[in-house]
Amino acid sequence: MCLGIPGKIVDTYEENDVQMGKVDFGGVFKRVCLAHTPQAQVGQFVIVHVGFALQVIDEEEAKHVFAFLNGMNELEELHVGETERASET
Amino acid sequence: MSHAMKYQEEYRDAAAAKKLQQAIAAATTRPWTIMEICGGQTHTIVKYGIDELLPPEIELVHGPGCPVCVTPLELIDKGIEIASRPDVIFCSFGDMLRVPGSRRDLFAIKALGADVRIVYSPLDCLKIARQNPGKTVVFFAVGFETTAPANAMAVWQAKRLGITNFAVLVSHVLVPPAMTAILSSPNNRVQGFLAAGHVCTVVGYEEYEPLAQRFNIPIVVTGFEPLDLLEGVYRCVLMLEKGRKGVDNQYSRVVRRAGNEHARKLLDEVFEIADRKWRGIGTIPQSGYRLRPEFEAFDAERRFAVDRLEVLESDACISGLILQGVKKPHQCPAFGTLCTPEHPLGATMVSSEGACAAYFNYGRFRSGQDKRQLQPA
Numbered sequence: 470m471c472l473g474i475p476g477k478i479v480d481t482y483e484e485n486d487v488q489m490g491k492v493d494f495g496g497v498f499k500r501v502c503l504a505h506t507p508q509a510q511v512g513q514f515v516i517v518h519v520g521f522a523l524q525v526i527d528e529e530e531a532k533h534v535f536a537f538l539n540g541m542n543e544l545e546e547l548h549v550g551e552t553e554r555a556s557e558t
Numbered sequence: 559m560s561h562a563m564k565y566q567e568e569y570r571d572a573a574a575a576k577k578l579q580q581a582i583a584a585a586t587t588r589p590w591t592i593m594e595i596c597g598g599q600t601h602t603i604v605k606y607g608i609d610e611l612l613p614p615e616i617e618l619v620h621g622p623g624c625p626v627c628v629t630p631l632e633l634i635d636k637g638i639e640i641a642s643r644p645d646v647i648f649c650s651f652g653d654m655l656r657v658p659g660s661r662r663d664l665f666a667i668k669a670l671g672a673d674v675r676i677v678y679s680p681l682d683c684l685k686i687a688r689q690n691p692g693k694t695v696v697f698f699a700v701g702f703e704t705t706a707p708a709n710a711m712a713v714w715q716a717k718r719l720g721i722t723n724f725a726v727l728v729s730h731v732l733v734p735p736a737m738t739a740i741l742s743s744p745n746n747r748v749q750g751f752l753a754a755g756h757v758c759t760v761v762g763y764e765e766y767e768p769l770a771q772r773f774n775i776p777i778v779v780t781g782f783e784p785l786d787l788l789e790g791v792y793r794c795v796l797m798l799e800k801g802r803k804g805v806d807n808q809y810s811r812v813v814r815r816a817g818n819e820h821a822r823k824l825l826d827e828v829f830e831i832a833d834r835k836w837r838g839i840g841t842i843p844q845s846g847y848r849l850r851p852e853f854e855a856f857d858a859e860r861r862f863a864v865d866r867l868e869v870l871e872s873d874a875c876i877s878g879l880i881l882q883g884v885k886k887p888h889q890c891p892a893f894g895t896l897c898t899p900e901h902p903l904g905a906t907m908v909s910s911e912g913a914c915a916a917y918f919n920y921g922r923f924r925s926g927q928d929k930r931q932l933q934p935a
Contacts, residue, residue: 475565520679531811
């Protein structure tokens with residue numbers, strides 16, 4: 470099973486000496502083991518697989534594909550501008 | 559991005575997908591065959607029709623990234639035998655219940671009265687074990703590297719807390735040896751890989767670098783949402799077009815080169831690497847995990863001596879060819895007729911990560927989906 474779902478940590482606690490969290494998956498709350506992400510804080514998002522957080526989601530890295538696509542927008546506008554100028558001559 | 563990210567819907571945006579589709583088409587000048595490893599990625603591709611968005615030169619081939627599908631039939635039969643015992647509570651994730659064994663499946667014996675339970679997390683088994691001291695809780699620990707840390711934690715906790723009525727039936731397989739086996743095959747057509755994003759979240763991608771060098775291929779660590787798959791294909795095509803080999807990380811919002819050090823440390827403590835048999839493929843050396851000697855007491859195969867089982871594979875099932883990317887589900891004569899999710903002949907039709915299940919559930923019945931056949935001469 471490779472399915473990992475992003476969820477937001479809303480609470481953390483210890484159970485049997487293991488770090489656990491209460492995670493919000495768009496309104497559905499589940500217990501998640503945070504033993505592999507000890508640095509995770511309330512308010513951060515984690516990727517969860519079979520009740521375990523695999524990693525904290527890096528917000529900056531998450532935006533890069535959208536920055537790339539915005540860059541494509543700018544290239545398109547440049548290209549359109551050139552075509553319009555060419556048709557005017 | 560004006561709103562706070564939730565990390566799901568944003569990666570399903572249709573306008574963004576169209577842009578990536580155009581970028582891929584613009585970059586592609588010749589045919590390429592790319593394999594995605596993980597069954598979860600196969601499902602996204604089929605569900606959103608990602609392969610149909612690609613230019614006809616690009617062929618996406620589905621790999622053996624379905625741990626349920628590659629679990630040997632002998633082990634499934636063993637699990638069913640153990641689960642049938644009155645002193646056992648047998649636990650697994652949901653999709654194992656309908657995987658056909660030689661004669662029946664876990665669901666059938668559950669209907670006959672066996673105590674078979676679906677769990678959300680392997681840790682749930684420890685609770686059940688404590689609540690049922692007179693029984694042995696056996697967990698079917700199936701998965702790739704992604705699931706291994708959770709299973710390792712359950713065993714590690716059980717030992718630490720002195721929970722002795724707990725055992726695991728281990729069927730853990732590793733991705734890099736499977737990639738090596740595919741690339742080493744004389745019939746191999748795969749020129750680039752989309753590596754499994756959550757496997758790499760756990761173990762990182764350092765191990766893929768020598769693989770990429772040895773076989774001269776690009777490997778792009780890729781996520782699971784539509785935009786992830788499209789961006790992964792785009793980055794792979796760019797590398798292929800430029801003749802570049804090596805590892806690129808598309809899924810950088812969760813994958814680091816060294817993976818998750820806490821998870822890796824626990825894995826190393828509980829498991830060691832061993833040879834493993836992959837259903838439909840055969841034995842791949844050093845391709846799986848087994849419990850280390852210190853945790854042997856929790857190994858269900860040791861605890862439960864099962865009589866020599868006669869294993870019966872279905873004649874009609876071509877799961878092995880599907881898992882190696884040699885055939886696609888709709889090319890199987892039994893697909894959709896003899897073999898459906900309700901009465902599956904093999905694991906690829908049952909598992910939530912199986913290619914046949916994906917094709918069936920998202921209506922891919924006709925071979926007209928293969929665009930290469932539609933290219934004018």
